[in-house]
Amino acid sequence: xxxxxxxxxSAVAFAWAVEEACRHGGQIRLVAAWHHSRxxxxxxxxxxxxxxxxxxxxxxxxxxxxxxxxxxVRVEIVEGLASAVLVELAxxxxxxxxGTLGVEAGRRVVLGSVSARxxxxxxxxxxxxxxxxxxxxxxELTCLSxxxxxxxxx
Amino acid sequence: xxxxxxxxTPLDQTDGSVYVVGIDGSAASAAALRWAASxxxxxxxxxxxxxxxSNLLPAAHAAYIPPAPPALGWQRQVAQETAxxxxxxxxxxxxxxxxxxxxxxxEPRHVLVELSRDxxxxxxxxxxxxxxxxxxxxxTSTICAAHARCPVMVVPEAWSPRHPAAALxxx
Numbered sequence: 001x002x003x004x005x006x007x008x009x010s011a012v013a014f015a016w017a018v019e020e021a022c023r024h025g026g027q028i029r030l031v032a033a034w035h036h037s038r039x040x041x042x043x044x045x046x047x048x049x050x051x052x053x054x055x056x057x058x059x060x061x062x063x064x065x066x067x068x069x070x071x072x073v074r075v076e077i078v079e080g081l082a083s084a085v086l087v088e089l090a091x092x093x094x095x096x097x098x099g100t101l102g103v104e105a106g107r108r109v110v111l112g113s114v115s116a117r118x119x120x121x122x123x124x125x126x127x128x129x130x131x132x133x134x135x136x137x138x139x140e141l142t143c144l145s146x147x148x149x150x151x152x153x154x
Numbered sequence: 155x156x157x158x159x160x161x162x163t164p165l166d167q168t169d170g171s172v173y174v175v176g177i178d179g180s181a182a183s184a185a186a187l188r189w190a191a192s193x194x195x196x197x198x199x200x201x202x203x204x205x206x207x208s209n210l211l212p213a214a215h216a217a218y219i220p221p222a223p224p225a226l227g228w229q230r231q232v233a234q235e236t237a238x239x240x241x242x243x244x245x246x247x248x249x250x251x252x253x254x255x256x257x258x259x260x261e262p263r264h265v266l267v268e269l270s271r272d273x274x275x276x277x278x279x280x281x282x283x284x285x286x287x288x289x290x291x292x293x294t295s296t297i298c299a300a301h302a303r304c305p306v307m308v309v310p311e312a313w314s315p316r317h318p319a320a321a322l323x324x325x
Contacts, residue, residue, distance in 0.1 A: 016305055023195060100300055111300040119280060119299065119308040120291040125189055126308045127275070128299040 001029045001093040003086045003114065006058045009099030011065045013129040017097045021071040026094065028073045032059040033085040052077060083117035090118070096126045170197025171274035176266050176294065177203050177240055182279025182311040184244035189309045190277045191249040199253045202269060203237035204262040205229070233257035263297040270302035280310040 002017045004010035017028050034055040036048055055077050063073070078085045090096040101112045111128070119126045173190040177183045190199045237255035245253060258265050270276045278295045291308070299306040 111296050115299065116291055116296060119295065123310060123312065125310065125313060126280070127305050128308065129305045130302060132303060133305055 001031055001086065001090045001095070002097040003031050003033070003082060003118070004059060004062050005032070005082070006061070007099060007101065009101050009129075009131050011062050012131055012133050013097045013099040014062050014068075015066045016127070016129045016133060017095075018066060018068045018071050020095070020097075028068070028071055029089065029093070030059055030062070030073055030075045031078060031086060031089055032056070032076075033078050033080055033082040035079060035081055052079070083114045083121070086114070086118050087121045087123075090122045090124050090126075093124050096122050096124055098126065098128055100128055100130055170195045172197060172272060173199045173275050173277055174266070174269045174273040175199060175201050175277040176262065176279075176298070177201050177237065177244075178262070178279070178294075179236075179240060180279055180311075182309065184240070184279075185311050185313045186277045186279045186307070186309040187241065187244045187253070188249075188315070189307070189313060190275075191245055191253055192315050196252050200269070200273075201237060201241050201253055201255045202266065203233055203240065203255070203257045204260055204265045205233040205236075205257060206259070206261070230257060230259065233259075262294045263301075266294070266298050267301045267303075270298070270304045270306075273304045275305050275307050276302050277307045277309060280308045 002010075002014050004014060014028075014030065020026070021028050032055040034051040036051070059075050059077065063075070076089070078089070080088075086096060086098070096118055098115045098118055099112070100115060115126075115128050119128065171193070173193065173196055175183070175187050175190045177187060187199070187201055190196060234255070234257040237257045241250065241253055241255045258269075266276060266278075276298060278292075278298060280291065280295065295306075295308055299308065
């Protein structure tokens with residue numbers, strides 16, 4: 001299970017998962033979560049459709065950035081808080097993969113709240129992939145036909 | 155700190171991936187060690203026990219001791235023996251050959267982040283329980299996940315291999 005948002009960090013996380021799946025086999029579930037944000041007066045979010053659409057386009061963009069032809073990738077757009085959704089989906093997973101920081105994290109934050117919560121609560125091992133990861137062994141993998149890894153830039 | 159490109163990485167010397175596991179005697183770090191040892195591509199698993207030389211002195215005097223005193227020989231030896239016995243307890247005999255127990259003096263987060271330069275994956279245990287019984291991510295795990303140069307694997311205490319091959323290794 002790979003959790004993604006629009007950040008370049010999550011593209012790196014996905015690239016790591018692709019390499020992992022290439023080496024050891026397995027299926028990737030690419031998860032983009034979205035949730036209703038309540039307005040100040042307590043009424044429901046007027047634009048749920050837009051948020052879901054955004055999550056879909058985020059997942060799509062990451063799929064385009066990282067070559068993954070050799071791996072079975074299933075995209076899931078789920079409603080709910082990112083950390084809760086990922087921990088829930090990871091109960092059946094062998095690994096949960098996240099980046100260090102998401103798009104919403106401030107500059108002074110060292111580890112994103114979603115990553116930290118996942119690492120704390122998930123029942124499977126959680127891997128936190130740093131933005132500097134470049135996939136040292138990736139070019140040697142025969143199952144990848146692409147010449148480079150556009151997603152694995154910092 | 156040197157730049158990663160200047161750093162002489164010994165990765166080429168081993169077949170398979172290098173896993174660095176931080177061990178501290180906790181059940182979660184034993185799970186982390188088992189996870190690393192069960193990996194089919196594990197070329198070398200470095201089980202690193204980071205110890206503080208000054209920790210072995212009475213706590214009341216700790217504040218007056220200059221930072222980072224050189225580790226005494228016997229302290230290093232005791233720490234090395236601790237690391238070795240932990241590995242023996244945590245792993246079955248079959249999965250042990252690729253595991254190298256190491257004792258390194260220093261501050262755990264600094265040592266582990268430094269070692270992450272040469273590693274493919276840094277593996278740590280997940281949970282520490284607070285006095286209130288709630289689970290928190292340890293500060294070492296948090297700092298390492300944020301600053302390490304390689305992906306950091308955080309393994310929960312309850313992890314056990316589910317694949318038949320891995321289960322065989324463990325049994």
